[in-house]
Amino acid sequence: MNVFVIGIGLIGGSFAKDIRRLRPDTIFYGIDSNETHLDEALKLGLVDIKSDYNDLHLADMVVVSIPVDVMVEELPKILDAVNDDCVVFDGGSTKSLICQMVEDHPKRRNFLAAHPIAGTEFSGPSAAIENLYAGKTNIICEVEKTAFKLQERALELFQEMGMRIRYMNPQAHDKHIAYVSHLSHISSFMLGKTVIEKEKNERDIFDMAGSGFESTVRLAKSSPAMWTPIFKHNKENVVETLEEYIQNLQEFMQLLKNDDYKGIYKEMNDTNKIKEILNGIPLNNSKTVTKK
Amino acid sequence: MNVFVIGIGLIGGSFAKDIRRLRPDTIFYGIDSNETHLDEALKLGLVDIKSDYNDLHLADMVVVSIPVDVMVEELPKILDAVNDDCVVFDGGSTKSLICQMVEDHPKRRNFLAAHPIAGTEFSGPSAAIENLYAGKTNIICEVEKTAFKLQERALELFQEMGMRIRYMNPQAHDKHIAYVSHLSHISSFMLGKTVIEKEKNERDIFDMAGSGFESTVRLAKSSPAMWTPIFKHNKENVVETLEEYIQNLQEFMQLLKNDDYKGIYKEMNDTNKIKEILNGIPLNNSKTVTKK
Structure with a gap:
């Protein structure tokens, strides 16, 4: 499986660590506006390849863990670039505006809106922790708008990571x-x-x-x-x-x-x-x- | 040494645990308005004997760890009851009113005003922890008002418990x-x-x-x-x-x-x-x- 992590800090890096353990055949592509973070993530083994949006068509799964203001700008472009069989999920701490921004996107079915309630007060690739998500809640919004088999690909992984899944609308x-x-x-x-x-x-x-x-x-x-x-x-x-x-x-x-x-x-x-x-x-x- | 612990909860009980380790020959007398706590402290081995103010003349050291409003009422009575060679220290989270209440007490020299900055959100004898005070700060107020050898008896113990001693006036x-x-x-x-x-x-x-x-x-x-x-x-x-x-x-x-x-x-x-x-x-x- 090809997994792209966009924003390779505490949240994205911790996903990479768990996915690597659970899906050892995965190749990890890192995308980050901060070149130093990207080099650090490569050095730490969080990602295997430094990449950019031009390679996004190769992705089976995209983890988007960037500040929510950048998220609303980038998410439509990310969806533009992925193939039809790719699931894109986010980790943003707000959900209404994010869901609203992709509401009418032709690839809305490729997106799963998620908020894993996990983290520490630290940030950057070196803050990534294995098992950060074990026992934590992951709030999924508008699950019905995501294609069945793409829901499944992400949710199975979340469950194997030990997360408790809760469904909620973005406003609530x-x-x-x-x-x-x-x-x-x-x-x-x-x-x-x-x-x-x-x-x-x-x-x-x-x-x-x-x-x-x-x-x-x-x-x-x-x-x-x-x-x-x-x-x-x-x-x-x-x-x-x-x-x-x-x-x-x-x-x-x-x-x-x-x-x-x-x-x-x-x-x-x-x-x-x-x-x-x-x-x-x-x-x-x-x-x-x-x-x- | 005879140590009396008045108020045998988290603070007093943790002192008892550390003093017992450092001064194994000590006999611990417990005084508490809550009979259930006193029985629990006896059962947990925090104290050896249930006691009252009538025995206070036997004390070499008294730890007073009771709510500060009760402290200002009881401290003068405790000082009345102890012998001249006994050091009484408190663990109250405020210091001005406590120091003021005993300012003119004939046994002021027997009292050392202390505030060990340590604790947890739990209370009662079962909350007592060994080594609670290691590495913690203990604020001593008006140290010059305590008799030299009584200062020494308490401060040596605090140091052996691993506390950092700081001197300050009660208002500051x-x-x-x-x-x-x-x-x-x-x-x-x-x-x-x-x-x-x-x-x-x-x-x-x-x-x-x-x-x-x-x-x-x-x-x-x-x-x-x-x-x-x-x-x-x-x-x-x-x-x-x-x-x-x-x-x-x-x-x-x-x-x-x-x-x-x-x-x-x-x-x-x-x-x-x-x-x-x-x-x-x-x-x-x-x-x-x-x-x-």
Whole structure:
């Protein structure tokens, strides 16, 4: 099988590692606008051949893992270039605009819209991890718009990689992912900003920070080049989550200003039920854990 | 040596485990208002004898690890009951009010104000971990007010436990800890609340949550009984950090509303420097990690 990976970083590179294990006869072609990343991916053995869109007609499968703003530009061109028996899937963190951009494309049936909920705060080819996707959820949107046998080729692979498949429409995906992923990133970035601003002249102060602080600001290490277009694509939903989050913080601050400690206790006690919810979330893949 | 642990949960229990390893001849006396916890601690071997304040005169060392509101009530009584050659240290997350409450106590020289920056989101005797404190920072306040040989008894032990000792005045401690610990807890609790409120009728949605969400809401599992009095003690500093955090979130939301993606990119890029800062923080002790 010929697999093309377009955007050979954490997501694309981790797909390459798993596919190579599961389909050892595969030849991997890498395409990336960043020549240094491409050379690194070749050196790391993630891909076998540096390639470009002129070779895309050779592909049986194309993994597109590029920032979502580039995705909406490139996906139609990629579909133009592939043959009729090729499945193209993406890993974008937003789905509405991507699905909309290829809605009327003559090769829409070759595309499977996917969002594997997996990753770390690191990026680039060296961040690729084998088994990143094992036990993780993969959200598939508009599956009915993909040709049967091409659905099958991708989904069988996802299942062999140990992913849990969930089907959802693109609008519902974007609405809910704003709460369980996009908002976490903003809360983390702004927490990091608040502390850095305050403590910029007192680096020693970070000696006082423990694992709790590290955990809440971990996502503030994430790539701005990846996340800016995600927030742009999902602006409406993200603004809504932010308004609700800010409202909740203001209410908490008001309780504190009013010395309403029963109210503060209740807020925290009610939120403790997150324990049971988190028990359902697949194991963490942050750096601290993958080191073990 | 006779060591009394008052409040035998995560913090006190972890001290007991390390002290038992380092000073094998020690007899451990447990005092706790929660009889179930005390029985559990005895069963787990954290303490050898269930005790009360009437025996405190036997103590060579007292570890006080109780919520900070109870601490300010109990600490003067504990000091009343100990002998002149006993060192009493606490593990409270705020320091100003605690130091103030014992300022004029006749046995002030027997007290060492400490805040070991260590813990997990779990609580109770079963949450106690050996080596919880290795590599962690222990902030000591007003060390000059403790008798030399009693300072030495406690500090030698902290060093043998692998802790990094830092000296600070109580006001500076409370100001900075609001940024690097207390704010993280509120941001996490309110993030959890926002998502639970929105998704209360759609539990399946948490299938979409990944390790990033888990990381940012981990602290929302923390104990309200412990954290409510911390926020009360440190109200002024916590309100200040919250105001700045809310302001930063509002500015981010405004950039998004204005479609100012260059501004959003810059915000995130500037905050990425948290990477270098986090590199200085001792290794995580969250449950996911200690499981390895």
